[in-house]
Amino acid sequence: MAGRASRGPELGAGRGGAPGCSLVIKPRGHPRVLARSAGRRPRDGMLVGAVVAGTVAVGAVPVVLGTLGFTAAGIAAGSVAAKMMSAAAVANAGGVVAGSLVATLQSVGAAGLATSSNVILGTVGSALGALAMI
Template identity: 60%
Template sequence: MKRGLFTIIGVATGAVGAVVLAPVALTMAGFTSAGIAAGSLAASMMSSAAIANGGGVAAGSLVALLQSAGAAGLSAGAAAAVASVGGAAGAVVGGAADLLSHSKRPPSPEEEDDEEEEEMEMTQELIVDLRWIPVITLIATGAAAAGAIVAAPAVLTAAGFTAGGIAAGSLASSLMSAAAVANGGGVAAGGVVAALQSAGAAGIPLAGQAIVGAVGATVGAVVSMASNYTV
């Protein structure tokens, strides 16, 4: 198995999983769409925050932000942050799996004949393997995931998928025309053009943010790891 594959899988899985599971975790903690659930962790946090602030929960505080996310869903910024953390965690786990999978390979006949050469080679390989989970890779993974989610709405608008509809003379307009021709005069519901225009008009849904974050995190990890092997 190629070195780095587990890291890439870990990055993508971590980014998607974090964004998808975050709403579930908020609900389980008691931050629900109907408010903070009685007797929950959220209720305990709210009580502590109220005592610390003289009787009320401060706007913009951690409890207020978590309840807002639980009631209305993750914002683009929150989804970006969650995807960054998930992608970085996935990079660490995947990098560790890469290290373990390549440290257990059987020695070659030449290495068996020369114990000293074997030890030297394995030491050098270990040093190289450790470079697959450097700080720069984690930073690149998180930044790319966050950047992709934050930039995606602007990219859609620039392409012509706007809140007011598809902009005339834009790339989106050309795609719509091509889709209409291919579908006998209309744009198919659920097609790429329809999905992109829906995201441009109403915002990217949670599943879309997870995919965008995963793609961004994966690209960031691959670029960073490739640069590590060219220095």
């Protein structure tokens, strides 16, 4: 329409639509939904997160326990493990109770985790890693 300033899309000016139905709808929504339409695979990040977190969860246990002082040769003198053992011994009249936290951590530090425990730890680590990437 000549002589009149345009204030936006005119009705009926679309591509073959009925008059009054020519508004262009731009995609809105979550970026992962838009990524699918762009040809990217949003689950790649979840897979990487799951693999990394599962591997780190299983590999970190011996390193962390060794750092705390729970070693294959026993509890390291002057370490956090030694302080935990001392507190447990004082609380239990001079001995460390079998099955207590200190006893369990020393057992794992000396012998490592069982295969079933590694599988469970890796599975939980993988699930948390995948969830973190959502």
